[in-house]
Amino acid sequence: MEPGRFCWSSAALSDVGLVRRVNEDACLDACESGLWAVADGMGGHDFGELASSMLVRALACQAPCTPLAAFSLAVNNRLQKLNDELRMLAVTRGVPMIGTTVVTLLATQAQCAILWAGDSRAYLMRHGVLRQLTRDHRQPDAAGAASAFAASGPGGSAAPVASGTNVITRAVGATATLTLDETVLAVEDGDIFLLCSDGLTNTVADCEIAHALLHGSCRQASQALVALALQRGGADNVTVVVVTATDPYSSERTVFNPAA
Numbered sequence: 001m002e003p004g005r006f007c008w009s010s011a012a013l014s015d016v017g018l019v020r021r022v023n024e025d026a027c028l029d030a031c032e033s034g035l036w037a038v039a040d041g042m043g044g045h046d047f048g049e050l051a052s053s054m055l056v057r058a059l060a061c062q063a064p065c066t067p068l069a070a071f072s073l074a075v076n077n078r079l080q081k082l083n084d085e086l087r088m089l090a091v092t093r094g095v096p097m098i099g100t101t102v103v104t105l106l107a108t109q110a111q112c113a114i115l116w117a118g119d120s121r122a123y124l125m126r127h128g129v130l131r132q133l134t135r136d137h138r139q140p141d142a143a144g145a146a147s148a149f150a151a152s153g154p155g156g157s158a159a160p161v162a163s164g165t166n167v168i169t170r171a172v173g174a175t176a177t178l179t180l181d182e183t184v185l186a187v188e189d190g191d192i193f194l195l196c197s198d199g200l201t202n203t204v205a206d207c208e209i210a211h212a213l214l215h216g217s218c219r220q221a222s223q224a225l226v227a228l229a230l231q232r233g234g235a236d237n238v239t240v241v242v243v244t245a246t247d248p249y250s251s252e253r254t255v256f257n258p259a260a
Contacts, residue, residue, distance in 0.1 A: 005109050006187055010036060010243040011218035013226050017199060018234030024048035025197045025239035026056045026100075033064045034107035035075070036241045038120045040197040041100035042171075047093065051086055051100040051173055058082045059104065068108045068184065075104060075115060076180060079172055086173030099173030102180075103134060103195050105243060112193075112245075113184045117170040121201055123209065124185075125192035130210040133183055137170035189247035196225070199238030204228045218242040 012029035016022065026049075028037040039055040041048030058078050065071045079102065090098045101118025114122045119136040172178055192213050200209075204225065212224040221242045229238040 013222040014239040025237040026052035037104040043098040083178040099171040123194040189250040193243040195241040199236035203232035
């Protein structure tokens with residue numbers, strides 16, 4: 001293993017919750033490829049489930065590549081193609097829109113990138129401090145509650161938005177042109193990343209998220225976070241992906257020498 005090449009570990013968990021009939025969330029945990037994602041689909045009549053599962057399948061086919069910019073471009077291209085496919089599917093099914101939010105984490109050597117559209121989030125826990133890496137693409141009104149799209153349908157007409165909703169302004173499949181935001185950062189030893197749907201962040205506070213991430217393995221943390229969302233009523237689907245980076249060459253790493 002070359003210096004600067006991190007060891008990655010991860011775990012993912014998705015739950016339909018206690019109210020919804022269908023889980024419209026989906027997630028990708030492709031640690032061997034350095035690619036992770038969370039998608040929160042919508043569209044009604046189970047089309048949200050279809051959209052998020054199509055997104056995960058599209059990204060699961062992506063092979064890792066370097067440099068990071070090439071990896072990011074490849075993922076972006078796959079999402080752009082899926083955007084067109086979902087819009088055509090909406091026309092075929094005769095519905096205003098079939099879409100999904102997306103947040104992805106891409107890792108190559110000592111760098112990573114976050115790409116996203118919508119209100120599924122990415123967080124970084126570094127040196128005990130939790131930081132949100134993404135900015136929600138939504139416009140809440142005064143009553144803000146559930147999520148809905150205010151994107152134009154395939155024919156250009158706006159999809160109906162009920163009063164008292166959070167209006168998502170970007171999503172895969174929502175508009176003719178998909179715009180993804182991206183942030184790139186250098187990875188440090190011990191970094192913990194969290195990708196999640198709003199079923200977590202609408203009910204669990206940041207301080208509780210931080211506590212869960214700090215006190216357990218990737219699998220324990222993912223289980224604890226989903227359990228918290230369910231304890232708060234489980235009104236929405238909830239999905240989390242927890243990813244950790246370890247640098248075996250870190251100068252601060254303690255080494256055990258039985259001959260000492």
